[in-house]
Amino acid sequence: MxxxxxxxxxxxxxxxxxxxxxxxxxxxxxxxxxxxxxAAHIVVTGRAAPWTRxxxxxxxxxxxxxxxxxxxxYDAGSHRLLTSVTLDRQLAGVALAKIEAEVxxxxxxxxxxxxxxxxxxxxxxxxxxxxxxxxxxxxADLWAAPLNKIYIQHPGLSDDELAxxxxxxxxxxxxxxxAGEGIVELLPLGLSKATGLSLAARRLGLKAADTIAFGDMPxxxxxxxxxxxxxxxxxxxxxxxxxxxxxxSSNEEDGIAVVxxxxxx
Numbered sequence: 001m002x003x004x005x006x007x008x009x010x011x012x013x014x015x016x017x018x019x020x021x022x023x024x025x026x027x028x029x030x031x032x033x034x035x036x037x038x039a040a041h042i043v044v045t046g047r048a049a050p051w052t053r054x055x056x057x058x059x060x061x062x063x064x065x066x067x068x069x070x071x072x073x074y075d076a077g078s079h080r081l082l083t084s085v086t087l088d089r090q091l092a093g094v095a096l097a098k099i100e101a102e103v104x105x106x107x108x109x110x111x112x113x114x115x116x117x118x119x120x121x122x123x124x125x126x127x128x129x130x131x132x133x134x135x136x137x138x139x140a141d142l143w144a145a146p147l148n149k150i151y152i153q154h155p156g157l158s159d160d161e162l163a164x165x166x167x168x169x170x171x172x173x174x175x176x177x178x179a180g181e182g183i184v185e186l187l188p189l190g191l192s193k194a195t196g197l198s199l200a201a202r203r204l205g206l207k208a209a210d211t212i213a214f215g216d217m218p219x220x221x222x223x224x225x226x227x228x229x230x231x232x233x234x235x236x237x238x239x240x241x242x243x244x245x246x247x248x249s250s251n252e253e254d255g256i257a258v259v260x261x262x263x264x265x
Contacts, residue, residue, distance in 0.1 A: 003037040004263055006210035009066075009197055009223060010256060012045040012055065013180055014216035015233055018252050021055060021129075030257035033264055042066060042200050044193050046179035046219055048111040048148050049074045049081060051119065051131055064203065068111065068148045069177055069187050069219060070196030073203070079115070083199060086113050086146040087174070087188050093143070095170035095186055099152065102169045103162070109133070109151040110142050117148070125153055128182055150186040159184055163218075177219040178237070185219075192222035212263075214248075214256050215240060231259055 010016045018024055035041055041063055045052055048068040062077035073083040100106055107124035120136040127133055154162045163178040175187040213227035216236040224230025224243055232244035233255045241247055248255035
């Protein structure tokens with residue numbers, strides 16, 4: 001049995017993970033068959049390493065993972081960070097000020113750097129799911145230690161509207177990523193899933209031309225642009241579907257497995 005791609009890159013939320021942050025048996029089996037046929041699998045997620053590690057441990061995943069929208073390359077087998085890029089806090093402060101000058105006060109959260117970095121959550125910010133976080137009482141504490149990213153929410157704007165305003169107001173200072181429902185992020189300028197994935201792939205001796213990528217949100221667009229083939233889930237954001245080479249079934253309907261099984265023949 002052969003497989004036409006040497007590298008399979010999968011987003012986590014809304015893509016590889018189904019209900020309850022689980023991976024179905026069918027998808028596990030399809031990935032196992034593809035890796036048995038010689039392909040490598042790299043998880044590429046917007047989640048920083050502390051929010052990714054428990055899921056990978058539960059899956060028994062020992063490979064490389066790109067975390068934090070490309071900021072971190074994490075070795076799941078040895079539980080260590082191989083690379084980590086941090087946000088310039090001065091530029092981030094300017095970016096926040098410029099966005100708030102346009103739309104008024106934002107609700108804030110932030111991901112601190114490191115394998116055990118806390119996620120700080122300010123008043124009003126709604127955390128998706130049951131992810132562990134630390135309350136942020138004083139905004140000044142936001143800048144007390146290195147950060148990978150800042151999360152922003154707005155009481156009146158949709159995610160798409162907020163991301164558009166943020167790009168227009170602060171796109172020269174930070175990268176703005178829309179990563180999921182209620183998840184608009186400010187990242188180091190120029191950072192994307194593609195930059196992190198290219199670093200991880202290089203460690204395995206693999207290239208963009210070797211890669212098929214799966215995703216569901218606009219933050220996956222750079223990864224699709226980098227990979228030889230980009231596959232959007234049926235539940236994907238319209239912006240990602242517009243640039244995908246293919247749209248498969250939803251994450252709840254084993255969309256990754258559907259494609260891998262076909263490619264395995």
